[in-house]
Amino acid sequence: MESTHLGWRALARRQWPLACALLFFLGTGQIGDAGWWQLPGTAVVCALAVLAPRRPFDAALAAATAVLAGSVVLGAAGQSPALPVVTGLAISETAAVMAIVAVVVRQSPWPRAVVAVVALVTAAALSGPLRPNYYLQHWPDTGYAGPEVWQQVLGGSVLLALSIGTGLYFRARDRERATAVRAEVAAAQHAERMALARELHDVVAHYVTGIVVHAQAAQAVPAAAQEVLPIIVDSGNEALTAMRRLVGTLRGAEAEAPSPAATSDLADDVRGVVERSGQPVRLHVDLPHAVPPSLGRSVLRLVQESLTNSRKHAEGVTAVDVSVSVSEGRVHVVVADDGRAVRTAPVGGSGGYGLVGMRERVELLGGRFSAGGRSGGGWEVRAELPVAE
Structure with a gap:
């Protein structure tokens, strides 16, 4: 037994x-x-x-x-x-x-x-x-x-029914509790998978896309190989760092994993992302107040993914405007380019998860997100994220 x-x-x-x-x-x-x-x-x-x-x-x-x-x-x-x-x-x-x-x-x-x-x-x-x-x-x-036999049978039946009813009640309660626990576990697992998927797409895919683009540029212009090789090396190291952090999270050793890319200075972090992108970016940063590192990490992911999408899905880009500012207790992120949609498959293919991941990240933080074509040509991504007190 x-x-x-x-x-x-x-x-x-x-x-x-x-x-x-x-x-x-x-x-x-x-x-x-x-x-x-x-x-x-x-x-x-x-x-x-x-x-x-x-x-x-x-x-x-x-x-x-x-x-x-x-x-x-x-x-x-x-x-x-x-x-x-x-x-x-x-x-x-x-x-x-x-x-x-x-x-x-x-x-x-x-x-x-x-x-x-x-x-x-x-x-x-x-x-x-x-x-x-x-x-x-x-x-x-x-x-x-x-007591008569029928009286004893009646009394015993009442007590038996009371006992069985009590057992059935607690059995139903246990079943409901087990169902609720399974639902909570499934929801937590789903949330964790979505978080890891966003991290893979927004961080690792960003650096890998940069490696592929610069490698293609070196193939097309052999003389530029010496200039793009250091960029490829840096992007590879960043991708490896991000992968180690994800592996550490999956193994339950997140505390020992390398710290996230975001620091206490969001402005410097955004400038670093822009410089590593290798794109013609016009940057505007207006951050009069400090932004919490957790929120700053999400802002960086939005900028990274938007620049990656511009690199993969647009051609003829002459300028990418990146604006990160804080007003009325909200962080405003705007990334807009003047390119046109590519007619061939983008670098590394398109999984279709970039905009979905950005929208999920913004909505999880209680913000608003929009993305679409611009009236004068190009593509624009806008996000507003509340600054937690």
Whole structure:
């Protein structure tokens, strides 16, 4: 039989109210010296009720066996020591059996739950005929033999329904909780995948595109090879750094990974991105206030991806205007070129994720994003990002 692997400390935190209630019933349910005949069997059933969450099916079968064994002992001794609640079961035994039924219905597969409940109900039903009659033994002169059979069946059915209903309620709660946890895990995994996808596209693809473009330029103009080789080397090193950072994140060692490209000075970071792009950029930076590094990183990614798109998807570009400014508590990013759409496949192909990734990045930060053709020709990307206080 498989265990639910509920630890002892967790079991103690979960079951201590039941344990206290059963101890109270166990202590008050014994009458006179004859109560010692019933105490061992009842104590075993109560202990099994407390431990039932660890192995519900096994606990149910063991409790049924303990009830039958206790009934046999009481019948052989001719003692009926406690006032019965259902058939021959005392209040402590009844409470313990109800608790076990609820636990087995809550945790066990349906076939095992049915077998366990039937075993417990059978043991409880047989306890009446096996044990001496409490009323006739303690008040023989009255001639009262206890409640009628139909009354005992009705009372037992009510208690059984209460126990099964409790188990079904908690079973449904557990199922809803498990579904919610799975949904949260799936959402977290999806968010993490999207974040990594954006990082790969916006950072690594940016540097790799620069490597390909400069390598093509060196092939077309061999004399320019010495000028573009240092740029290719720098772009390759940046791509490797970004890849190491992503690998460190995937391995759970983000703290040991190289720090992001963004620093406390967003203006210098943007100038560095523009200089490494190798494009005819006219830069305008107006940052009177410091921008948080996390927001600055997103701004850099927007500028990088916009310049990469301009390089890959436009031809005849004579100028790219890049503007990064802060006003009214928002960072405004504008990247516009005067090129025209290329008629051939862009460098490295087009995955179609650039604009999607930029839009997702901006919307996650509560900003606004737009991109499209300009009336006078070219392409423009605009983004507004709120500055967190």
